[in-house]
Amino acid sequence: MTKRNKELSLEQREELLEILKARFEKNMNRHKELEWSKVQAKLEANTEKLWSLNELEITGGEPDVVGHDKKSGEYIFYDCSIESPKGRRSVCYDLEALESRKKHKPENNALDMASDMGIELLTEEQYRELQELGKFDMKTSSWVQTPANIRKLGGAIFCDWRYDTVFVYHNGAESYYAARGFRGSLRV
Secondary structure, three states, X not given: OOOOOOOOOHHHHHXXXXXXXXXXXXXXXXXXXXXXXHHHHHHHOOHHHHHHHHHHHHOOOOEEEEEEOOOOOOEEEEEOOOOOOHHHOOOEOOHHHHHHOOOOOOOOEHHHHHHHHOOEEOOHHHHHHHHOOOOOOOOOEXXXXXXXXXXXXXXXXXXXXXXXXXXXXXXXXXXXXXXXXXXXXXXX
16 A cells, blocks of 8 residues: 555645534434534544545545444544445455455455555444444445454455345455445544
8 A cells, every 4th residue: 555645734624524514413313412522622633533534535435423432532433325435345355365366356455445544344243333323235235344264264244234134245355346345433
């Protein structure tokens, strides 16, 4: 992955904060009893995290606050786009999988993209929590963190929402599809 400047200009920060505030206010069911002013103060004190949220935004993730860890004081953001983020689709699971492909390689892989963005892939548990806040991935699917024992055998897991149910599936980690991306989480 290439090293990039991980700072936003003042104008970019202000624009992103406006977007995040509007989304926060529009979707209060995702974060009942939380106050935007406290979230914003935390974001303004963590500009690298704000940069990561901007990466989620510009790749189509529509990040929003989904929780608050009272012990650490961190706010938890997930990608809340209805479908898997458009700017993060058609990627295999990780670098090992990407390098194992002999032809028709995708441009990137989910784990390296997430790392470069400063985020984590959702876990299966987090994906299920997300589905309690709305209905996501009704036409797409999203890679989720894969347990080491599955990955060691060459597989990776992904989830989607069909028939009012979260489905967890497996594929070879080297597979990629136009309708499969990944969703991220970030703690600020």
